[in-house]
Amino acid sequence: MRMTPARRLAVSAAAATAVVAFAVPASAHVTVQPGDAQQGGYTAVAFRVPDESDTASTVKLEVNLPMDHPMASVRILPLPGWTATLEKSKLDKPLKSHGQDITEAVSKITWTADDSAKIAPGQFQEFKVSLGALPTDTDKLTFKALQTYDNGDIVRWIDEAKDGQPEPAHPAPVLTLTKAAAAAGDHHGGAPSAAATPSAAAGSSQDAQGDKQTAAKSSDTTARTLGVAGIVVGALGAGLGVAGLRRRSNGSAS
Structure with a gap:
């Protein structure tokens, strides 16, 4: 059967569309929930990890903490079926915490699943962490993460988004920091009470x-x-x- 030029063009277009659809990355990413916290305070966050593979399960998550803004207190919430390890790094400049000098801080957290706790296709898991004190000299913290599948694939969620540009294919989880609310009457022109x-x-x-x-x-x-x-x-x-x-x-x- 001889293919007409019009039919040949339609088949080529359909094939190209299929390739593009296959190449588009999934919309689900590794994220920080909730996505914002208050500067100078303590907060509990969860790293939400969806499994984006159709055939493989997630067996490991590595989260790197920003060492340009280290935090003195980093604690994890135990998760059944997952083993967590915390790695510390030496600080160039000690942190002050409750009157003490902190010379090293947690720089990396790794969660590893046993056979019963893998994140299967179509599922997600949350890894909860307590952080503080949050820095006051930046408006965001970036946590670069690596997601490992049981077939050996590793997805690197390490790309940093830039203003005015499209979101990268594998954006790093970001925690937005907001300024602490001012006390009543402070910096708002309010006069203190007469008493x-x-x-x-x-x-x-x-x-x-x-x-x-x-x-x-x-x-x-x-x-x-x-x-x-x-x-x-x-x-x-x-x-x-x-x-x-x-x-x-x-x-x-x-």
């Missing part, structure tokens, strides 16, 4: 003292008024008593 200022405290003390003096004066005035009233009443009583005695004396004389 918190020395002048307000002094004013309150003076007001309290003035109230005490006013109350004392009022009490003294009341006492004086009652005293005068008592004297007047006493005088009237004495006058009435004298008048009564005089009447009795006059009656007896007559």
Whole structure:
């Protein structure tokens, strides 16, 4: 059967489309969840690892920590079926942590699965880590990772994304760092409360003292008024008593 030019062109286009579709990488990547944390604090993250193979299972994950921004505290959450090892590296400049000098920090974490814990095709796994204190002089941390399959294939998630360019085929997991929230009233033009200022405290003390003096004066005035009233009443009583005695004396004389 002779193939017409039009049919020949259609077959070629279909073949090219199939090749392109096969070459497009899967959209799922090794990522950090959640993708952001606060500078200077401590956080717990999970490295989410999907298995992108149709036939092979993931048996190992290696995560490299950024040594240009080392962290003094790195701890892992045990994961059944996986053995984790932490490697440390010497620091050029010691870290300060709780008043102590830290001369080495974790630079790499490796998780290795036993036969019952492999990540099978169509599945994913999360590897949880506690990190801190997070740096305050950068807005992101990049964790380059290697994913190993049981058929020997290794996918290197180490490419760094660049602004204005398409996402690389195998981007490295990135943790975005945000600035710590300012305390209420700080850097927002808000005035501190009157009770918190020395002048307000002094004013309150003076007001309290003035109230005490006013109350004392009022009490003294009341006492004086009652005293005068008592004297007047006493005088009237004495006058009435004298008048009564005089009447009795006059009656007896007559």
